[in-house]
Amino acid sequence: MTPDLMILRQEDLVSNPTTRLPVCLCLDVSYSMAGDPIRELQKGVKYFFDAIKSDEIARYSVELAIVVFQCDATVILDFANIDRQRIPSLTANGCTSMAKGVNLALDILEQRKKEYSSKGVDYYQPWLVLMSDGAPTDGGDIPSAVNRVQNLKNNKKLTLFPVGVGNGADINTLKKFSTMKNNMVLKVTSAEYFKEFFEWLSQSVAVASQSVPGDKPTLPPTPPSIEIEL
Amino acid sequence: MNRNSFEEIVKKDYKIFVDTSSLMQKDSDYVFFRIIAPILYKYQKKLIIPKSVYNEISKHWHNNHPNIEIASKILSEMSKFNLIGTNSKFDEDFADNVILAQFQSLRLKYNLCLITNDNSNKKDGNLSQDILDLKKSRAVDNIKDIRVFYIKNKNIVEFKNKTEKSNKQKNKKTDKNYNFQFSLPKKVAKNDRELTISYSPKENDYIIDNNEKKHRLIKQIGRTGGEGSVYLTDSNLICKIYKKEKTTLFRKEKINLLIKHKIKIKNVCLPELIAYNTKNEFVGYLMLPAKGNELKTSIFIPPLLKQKFPNWNRIQLAKVGLNILEKVKALHSHNIIIGDINPSNILVENENNIYFIDTDSFQIESYPCSVGMVPYTKPKHHGKRYESYLRTKNDDMFALATLLFQLMLPGKLPYSYSGGGSEKENMRPENFPYKCYDGKGYNNAPDGQWVYIWSHLPRKLKILFCKVFKKDENININEFIKEMRSYIHQLSQGHQTTDIFPMTYKQIDDNGNVLKDEYQEFICKQCGRKFALTNKQISTLKTKGKKLPTKCNICMKLPDPNLKICQKCGKKFTEKSDNTLCKKCRGIDIRCQNCGTTFFFSDSEKEFYDKKNLTYPKTCKNCRNKKNMNYQQNNTYYTNSNYNYQPNNNNNNSVLNMLKNLFNI
Numbered sequence: 001m002t003p004d005l006m007i008l009r010q011e012d013l014v015s016n017p018t019t020r021l022p023v024c025l026c027l028d029v030s031y032s033m034a035g036d037p038i039r040e041l042q043k044g045v046k047y048f049f050d051a052i053k054s055d056e057i058a059r060y061s062v063e064l065a066i067v068v069f070q071c072d073a074t075v076i077l078d079f080a081n082i083d084r085q086r087i088p089s090l091t092a093n094g095c096t097s098m099a100k101g102v103n104l105a106l107d108i109l110e111q112r113k114k115e116y117s118s119k120g121v122d123y124y125q126p127w128l129v130l131m132s133d134g135a136p137t138d139g140g141d142i143p144s145a146v147n148r149v150q151n152l153k154n155n156k157k158l159t160l161f162p163v164g165v166g167n168g169a170d171i172n173t174l175k176k177f178s179t180m181k182n183n184m185v186l187k188v189t190s191a192e193y194f195k196e197f198f199e200w201l202s203q204s205v206a207v208a209s210q211s212v213p214g215d216k217p218t219l220p221p222t223p224p225s226i227e228i229e230l
Numbered sequence: 231m232n233r234n235s236f237e238e239i240v241k242k243d244y245k246i247f248v249d250t251s252s253l254m255q256k257d258s259d260y261v262f263f264r265i266i267a268p269i270l271y272k273y274q275k276k277l278i279i280p281k282s283v284y285n286e287i288s289k290h291w292h293n294n295h296p297n298i299e300i301a302s303k304i305l306s307e308m309s310k311f312n313l314i315g316t317n318s319k320f321d322e323d324f325a326d327n328v329i330l331a332q333f334q335s336l337r338l339k340y341n342l343c344l345i346t347n348d349n350s351n352k353k354d355g356n357l358s359q360d361i362l363d364l365k366k367s368r369a370v371d372n373i374k375d376i377r378v379f380y381i382k383n384k385n386i387v388e389f390k391n392k393t394e395k396s397n398k399q400k401n402k403k404t405d406k407n408y409n410f411q412f413s414l415p416k417k418v419a420k421n422d423r424e425l426t427i428s429y430s431p432k433e434n435d436y437i438i439d440n441n442e443k444k445h446r447l448i449k450q451i452g453r454t455g456g457e458g459s460v461y462l463t464d465s466n467l468i469c470k471i472y473k474k475e476k477t478t479l480f481r482k483e484k485i486n487l488l489i490k491h492k493i494k495i496k497n498v499c500l501p502e503l504i505a506y507n508t509k510n511e512f513v514g515y516l517m518l519p520a521k522g523n524e525l526k527t528s529i530f531i532p533p534l535l536k537q538k539f540p541n542w543n544r545i546q547l548a549k550v551g552l553n554i555l556e557k558v559k560a561l562h563s564h565n566i567i568i569g570d571i572n573p574s575n576i577l578v579e580n581e582n583n584i585y586f587i588d589t590d591s592f593q594i595e596s597y598p599c600s601v602g603m604v605p606y607t608k609p610k611h612h613g614k615r616y617e618s619y620l621r622t623k624n625d626d627m628f629a630l631a632t633l634l635f636q637l638m639l640p641g642k643l644p645y646s647y648s649g650g651g652s653e654k655e656n657m658r659p660e661n662f663p664y665k666c667y668d669g670k671g672y673n674n675a676p677d678g679q680w681v682y683i684w685s686h687l688p689r690k691l692k693i694l695f696c697k698v699f700k701k702d703e704n705i706n707i708n709e710f711i712k713e714m715r716s717y718i719h720q721l722s723q724g725h726q727t728t729d730i731f732p733m734t735y736k737q738i739d740d741n742g743n744v745l746k747d748e749y750q751e752f753i754c755k756q757c758g759r760k761f762a763l764t765n766k767q768i769s770t771l772k773t774k775g776k777k778l779p780t781k782c783n784i785c786m787k788l789p790d791p792n793l794k795i796c797q798k799c800g801k802k803f804t805e806k807s808d809n810t811l812c813k814k815c816r817g818i819d820i821r822c823q824n825c826g827t828t829f830f831f832s833d834s835e836k837e838f839y840d841k842k843n844l845t846y847p848k849t850c851k852n853c854r855n856k857k858n859m860n861y862q863q864n865n866t867y868y869t870n871s872n873y874n875y876q877p878n879n880n881n882n883n884s885v886l887n888m889l890k891n892l893f894n895i
Contacts, residue, residue, distance in 0.1 A: 017640075017646065053406075056527045056534070060533065082447045116675075117648070118648055120648040120680075121646060
């Protein structure tokens, strides 16, 4: 992170007292996402950011970060005021280190929560959106990552939405990560439905950012194009 | 008329007290000299001027109060003519509230009169009203009389009891429910049930009100909320239609009660009419439209505050606060408990027009308010379901105090502190991070300008906040109204900073007077943003011989962005560059002209050579050392010195042996 961004991160917390909802997108950009899927994903992410920006409350309350994973996991966009963020372009390549991705996402969420706390800004417990179209290639590390997620969930400190993309998604692994009722997994069956998924996500985030911290927000119903795997 | 009644009072030997406010009106001199003085003279009576009045007047002299000369002229002239008495019996140390106490005891012996202009006629809670209220407070037989007069337009006018007045108004209005009060039962109504309705009206449908008038729903306003949808009607009213499953008996009863008793408060969007569908089933209610932005999205998010009210300062914020307080007071006077006070239920058009919406959630009699938000709910109620208990006026006051706090410190919740967690966890009296008057300082105050704002608030207002948040005490709404009024007054007189976000702590001189914010602005070396130091801070730093800070508070707490760890030696170094190696570990390789080996010439050495203006070395260290040694050797020969020898660190045996031989050691 450049020093300037580091300062901005802090300054936003000092000047805007609104209760924050940190949301981390944890995206699979492995080789199999190449072509249409990655292009549609990029559009979907942009749509998501625009939708948050256009909601007066969410804009000042929701904070977004993006972690991508291939053979390695990288923070391609760290938390900051959404007005200052530029979405980097996504490229597909390499393997599917899902556990690495989830762990990194949890790390930066934890870090951001610490920053909220030290600056005296209240926050909602974070959201993690895990999207993948395949099976993890670091399967050995999956159980410990799942464990970490489920521990956070049991302490009411995390909401994780797993999203399976296409037909190759490893629904069983995603289910293990789910913190939703009945270990629900959302399914975007085709790249063209990314937009609808992100539309739903932005509405859900907007609802959550205006809810009572600690209470479970009632999320809008998922669009028909998004399947729910129970 | 008024003059006659005043004459009557003088004649009947009422003890007539005067307070400062009545002496400082524009026409006070006229009234005292032309009306009061002749009457006093006629009956050989005197006015009683409490000592505190003299004190207050001398205080106002310092503040250059515009009408102070009038007051002092009146006092000096009246005393020349012996119309002012200093009857020690009455002349205790008075303050306004003590006048009240004095009246309380004196009234058993004497008929009393007070001349005061402390009577801001809008509401009670002023001295005039408090004095008159003494009359009804104790129903003792054979009680003496109390009268209050004030100065108005070159005349002396009697202040009439507000309740007497409103009784008259009541009769005039023939609105027998003007002061209607709902009951305040202890037991909450339970088992609300859904009413069966055949359909919910939608856009373009007609609804019928309780006067059997038809209204068409023209257009939906906003998104459908949790309870239902809101429409504009062709009658220019707003109609709320409940979702089918939210159309319940309790809602219907509540709305019936409010409409039946014709409760009307300006800008509180209470139900005006009941809405039925064409099958005559209860579906919602009609109300007057509200205007403006939610508090939440206009004041409580500082960037939006700047955007929506760019010219506001603290005066407008305090006026919004006062307006909200007065609305709550009016509602409470009918025993209506608001319940869900939160920044999304209050709209701000401007500082004078504040609207209360979502009034159907109010708690009426035993029908609870079934919604709420954690930060505006007393911690003792956390975890309870909102519809399972009845809230009290004190619960409303807690919510209101939180809201006012967020108005004064735009958007900041009172319990947010550095090191805190969720809103709920933070809400404990010991976590309130701001400085109260209890000998303790700030306690993990959140970063930013919040502490500056707090320090600038008037002491009495802060004490109220501390009572609520730190001591968990209940406070009366009139206390808040009084302090908010006085804050507005202080702001408009220039006694308090009007900056919404002051850049420094409040500065007070050695005599306890508030100083104008005098500070210098600096540019932070690191982030380039402005920060301020007060002149006092600057002078203390200077007298202590310390340097002024070059970074703002935020950057000072950050780790230095230029601090890096050398990837070779692992040591920390600070440098504004992209280098990953420290200057000792980076440099160039040079081939020794003497022995041909390559040697490392670091940037750090280079810096040294540059500084001393030396030419860079062409030979390696070893060769240089040898050369030095030779030079030294030669030197010894030449000088033939016996005692100047310094053993060379470089233990070169041959040299040593040579020397040994030389000196016959």
